[in-house]
Amino acid sequence: MSSPSLPALASETPTQIFLRRFLQNRIATAAALVLLLLTIVALAAPVLSPQNPYDLARVSFMEAEQAPGGVSADHQLHFWLGTDGAGRDVLSAIMYGLRISLGIGITSALTALFFGTCVGLLAAYLGGKVDAVLMRIVDVQLSFPSVLVALILLAALGQGVDKTLMALVLVQWAVFARNVRGAAMVERGKDYVEAALGQGLPAWRVMFKHVLPNCMAPLIVTTTNQMAAAITLEATMSFLGIGLPQTRPSLGLLISNGFDYMLSNQYWISVFPGVALVVLVVAISLVGDQLRVVLNPKLDA
Numbered sequence: 421m422s423s424p425s426l427p428a429l430a431s432e433t434p435t436q437i438f439l440r441r442f443l444q445n446r447i448a449t450a451a452a453l454v455l456l457l458l459t460i461v462a463l464a465a466p467v468l469s470p471q472n473p474y475d476l477a478r479v480s481f482m483e484a485e486q487a488p489g490g491v492s493a494d495h496q497l498h499f500w501l502g503t504d505g506a507g508r509d510v511l512s513a514i515m516y517g518l519r520i521s522l523g524i525g526i527t528s529a530l531t532a533l534f535f536g537t538c539v540g541l542l543a544a545y546l547g548g549k550v551d552a553v554l555m556r557i558v559d560v561q562l563s564f565p566s567v568l569v570a571l572i573l574l575a576a577l578g579q580g581v582d583k584t585l586m587a588l589v590l591v592q593w594a595v596f597a598r599n600v601r602g603a604a605m606v607e608r609g610k611d612y613v614e615a616a617l618g619q620g621l622p623a624w625r626v627m628f629k630h631v632l633p634n635c636m637a638p639l640i641v642t643t644t645n646q647m648a649a650a651i652t653l654e655a656t657m658s659f660l661g662i663g664l665p666q667t668r669p670s671l672g673l674l675i676s677n678g679f680d681y682m683l684s685n686q687y688w689i690s691v692f693p694g695v696a697l698v699v700l701v702v703a704i705s706l707v708g709d710q711l712r713v714v715l716n717p718k719l720d721a
Contacts, residue, residue: 441714448710455703458696462518469515470497473508474667483507485681488688502688504678510688513674514696520670521700524581525651528588529643535589536596537639541627543597544604555601561594570653574662584663588650599642603635637715644708648701655697671697 432440443449461468471478483492483499484507490499501510543554561569573587607613608631616626655672657663659679664670669677671693678689 438714442710445710445713448706451703451706451710454699455707458518458700458703459522461515462522465512465515465519469509469512470500471509471512473513473516479507481507485686485689487686501692502686504674504689505681510674510692513669514671514693517669517671517674517693518696518700520581520664520668521651521654521672521697524585524588524654524664524670525647525704528585528592528650528654529647531585532589532592532646533596533639533643536593536598537600537632539593539597540600540602541604541632543601544608544631545623545627551601554597558594558597561591562598566591566649566653567656570657571660571662574657579662579665581664581668584654584657587657588653591653592646592650595646596639596642599638600635603638604631607631607634641708641712641715644704644711648704648708651697651704652701671700 442452466472473479480493483490483503484505486499486503488500488502488510490502491497492499497509499509499511501514504510504513539554539558543551569591570587573590574583577583577587604627613626613631616630617623651671654663654670655675658670658672659676661676664673666673674693675690675697678686678691678693681687681689
């Protein structure tokens with residue numbers, strides 16, 4: 421006996437099917453909403469934040485280290501999450517820190533995706549010695565911990581947003597290259613690739629127009645996971661003092677700035693940015709995990 425819902429399901433577009441499957445997981449849906457909210461807050465930080473924490477004209481050292489719920493000297497500004505050692509509103513600093521953390525995570529992951537995809541497709545198509553050499557390079561890089569590689573690169577390059585991005589891309593591209601190469605090798609042996617090559621289409625066109633679109637599902641999942649990894653790694657580097665400069669603080673640098681105050685019971689300076697970082701990374705990871713299930717129905721229990 422057929423289900424009465426089958427006609428409706430048969431008329432669904434791929435986008436509707438994707439959304440229906442994704443929304444079946446309430447935890448992932450809540451994580452996606454949280455991630456959307458954090459992204460909006462980050463993008464609109466200059467408008468939503470109570471204070472520009474890096475405008476010296478609006479920051480007073482006399483208001484430093486106020487506990488959550490404090491009020492400015494002119495009673496015009498409420499410090500809902502307190503202030504740090506320089507008198508900056510912690511809530512505003514978190515909003516601005518989200519901009520940096522999300523921006524670096526997204527930019528580094530997408531840049532690494534581009535380079536890793538090119539290398540992976542090249543290795544899968546050419547095969548033989550080229551494939552062996554490229555994959556051995558990937559294996560060597562993946563054999564070292566990401567933190568160690570990033571530490572070495574930033575120690576050599578120095579501080580700065582551009583240098584941090586460069587280090588993260590150099591750490592991440594190998595992950596994309598390995599995943600793309602594996603997916604492309606599976607697709608390369610299928611009949612549609614042989615048919616396209618048999619029609620005389622250029623090899624580059626076959627790989628980018630036919631093979632690559634069929635590799636997008638694992639690539640989307642990998643990109644999401646690498647965004648979370650990049651944010652975490654950047655926060656680690658900034659906490660250690662070799663990532664971003666003080667003028668462009670991310671959540672990791674905000675945590676580092678408040679670490680010395682933990683022993684004096686001024687926990688809010690470090691704890692609240694730390695909570696924001698955990699929520700951001702967990703939300704991205706939950707969304708990525710659900711995407712893995714949705715884009716690969718075989719994993720759907």
